Amino acid sequence: MIDIRISNCNKNYGSLRVLKDINLEIERGEFIVLLGPSGCGKSTLLHIVAGLDRLSSGAIEIGGRDVTDVEPKDRDIAMVFQSYALYPTMSVRSNMEFGLRMRGKPMAEIRPLVEDKARMLHIDHLLDRRPSQLSGGQRQRVAIGRALVRDPKVFLFDEPLSNLDAKLRASMRTEIKKLHQSLGTTAIYVTHDQLEAMTLATRMVVMKAGEIQQVGKPEEVYHRPVNLFVADFLGNPGMNFMKGRLRLEGGRVSADVGAATIPLDGYAFDTSPTDGQAVMVGLRPESVQPSTGGEPFALTLKPTLIEHTGSDNLVVLAMGSEEIVGKFPSDMLPKLGEPVAVGFDLSRLSVFDAQTERRI
Secondary structure, X not given: OEEEEEEEEEEEEOOEXXXXXXXXXXXOOOEEEEEOOXXXXXXXXXXXXXXXXXXXXXXXXXXXXEOOOOOHHHOOEEEEOOOOOOOOOOOHHHHHHHHHHHOOOXXXXXXXXXXXXXXXXXXXXXXXXXXXXXXXXXHHHHHHHHHHOOOOOEEEEEOXXXXXOHHHXXXXXXXXXXXXXXXXXXXXXXXXXXHHHHHHOOEEEEEEOOEEEEEEOHHHHHHOOOEHHHHHHOXXXXXXXXXXXXXXXXXXXXXXXOOEEEEOOOOOOOOOOOOOOEEEEEEOHHHEEEOOOOOOOEEEEEEEEEEEOOOEEEEEEEEOOEEEEEEEEOOOOOOOOOOEEEEEOHHHOEEEEOOOOEEO
């Protein structure tokens, strides 16, 4: 069942088009992550769903009801902000109770509800403290708890973890994922952090310059990006790109990349390839590893730089006039300048038209 429908959504600020013909359907219980660089329009889209900003044209439906012109308080949504937005003079308990009190809910119902959600978020021992007495992670839990007690149709998260340090962010990510699995409420989550998007999303929506580039499950978007932007934006380090030209010969397709010829026999083309077509061949670093001797394609390359990350080594390899990055196991450390046999996992290859930048 479709819980949120965004139809032909446009947002302009004067002559500046911030959102361009956005269409998106979100099923009940999905955890949708809007991902993209700063300024791509993801937060604007979230604010429009929340009713905090108005559409220039288009429509928003929540639960089958047109809410395009409905006030935020009447949309049955709850929002968690990056800045926590807690009342500093109120206790944690009062912060969590406030929205329900404003809606006229009896205190006899509010108190057990707040205590139940506080226990769920492991902040029940903090109910009598004020926000200034809490850590960043605890404040964010309170902000999430305040949204939870509302029992809304939709949760909206606007970069809620960006103010936390890396370790705390990882911990909160896990908590939010567990929370969604337990509640099953529809959620839209905005972030520019790829790891958050990959770990939290049931589906990702990758945006650029006010337009949706790709919608899909995290593994699908990561392994089968529809264009060069998505391929380059996802992954740390990013995908390797090699300029080349397709060769069609004897019913077989290959790509000439510098002095190397990469066979594309197993590649599933989305469009028909043409002989001599200029392409960008993409392969992620984890698909470039020390050769075991059994790969269908391997090259001997010279390492020019090694970065130790603990669990593995990122090795920069000279490939003609270009460089590519491989991911080597931590116990396999090549020597700089000494040739090493490198295997390529061609099952994870992506090929893009050099002119349109679309996957082919």
